[in-house]
């Protein structure tokens with residue numbers, strides 16, 4: 114077994130589905146979940162194999178994808194089961210290497226903050242290797258994350274801020290999409306029409322950000338004709354303090370991530 118995902122919830126499933134889409138054999142992925150129903154669901158949906166924690170501890174890489182407050186219990190249960198050489202990856206927001214490595218002395222641990230678009234191969238992940246992780250371990254994790262999108266290796270000091278942009282960021286964009294769709298409905302469009310218009314506008318705009326080589330500012334200016342419709346809309350967003358709201362949202366997210374670790 115190559116990979117074991119412990120906690121096969123929303124993010125655990127996004128990662129394993131992304132790895133399968135990228136070519137990993139489902140039989141090489143094991144899952145452990147507290148909910149039997151969830152295990153059956155994912156076995157049926159993806160062809161992965163449900164196992165217990167002791168079996169998962171013998172995988173080449175164990176990915177811990179339970180909630181932050183659940184991770185210490187899982188680490189304690191895992192400690193005596195881990196096979197020699199097993200690499201442990203934690204994707205839990207806000208749980209520092211100090212806690213992970215303190216619970217698993219001498220074990221190679223890597224902290225990762227992935228994001229939900231890994232599900233469609235367009236994820237963004239931050240990677241922080243722990244003290245016992247070798248270059249080979251870091252390369253393994255980079256390979257796993259790059260298989261479902263992109264990654265960058267960063268300092269742990271930046272991981273709360275990274276969480277506030279790429280980790281939680283997809284939710285901010287879905288929230289904006291919801292609000293725009295609602296705006297279209299308010300202006301008389303059907304919900305189906307508004308949804309198609311907004312979803313494709315997100316797809317096109319994201320592709321321009323990724324492919325045009327131009328900054329977000331340059332692209333926004335390109336759409337903003339002097340005295341035009343966009344300028345009127347952006348003025349309304351400024352009047353409602355939307356930019357300031359985003360600055361505060363990112364700050365609150367970083368602080369929440371920091372508080373999760375009791376720091």
Ligand SMILES: NC(=O)C1=CN([C@@H]2O[C@H](COP(=O)(O)OP(=O)(O)OC[C@H]3O[C@@H](n4cnc5c(N)ncnc54)[C@H](O)[C@@H]3O)[C@@H](O)[C@H]2O)C=CC1
Nearest residue numbers: 120121122123124146147148178179180181205206227229
């Ligand atoms: N949802 C997201 O977009 C992202 C989540 N994360 C991190 O991923 C982790 C999981 O988050 P979600 O998937 O959103 O939560 P979730 O609640 O959807 O998944 C957690 C899963 O863990 C299972 N579980 C609970 N206790 C367990 C135990 N002792 N052993 C095995 N399984 C157990 C639950 O049944 C559930 O299926 C969190 O630590 C979060 O910080 C990181 C980046 C993005």
Ligand SMILES: O=C(O)[C@@H]1CCC=N1
Nearest residue numbers: 205206276280281282
């Ligand atoms: O909301 C959360 O706590 C998780 C971590 C990053 C995205 N979702």
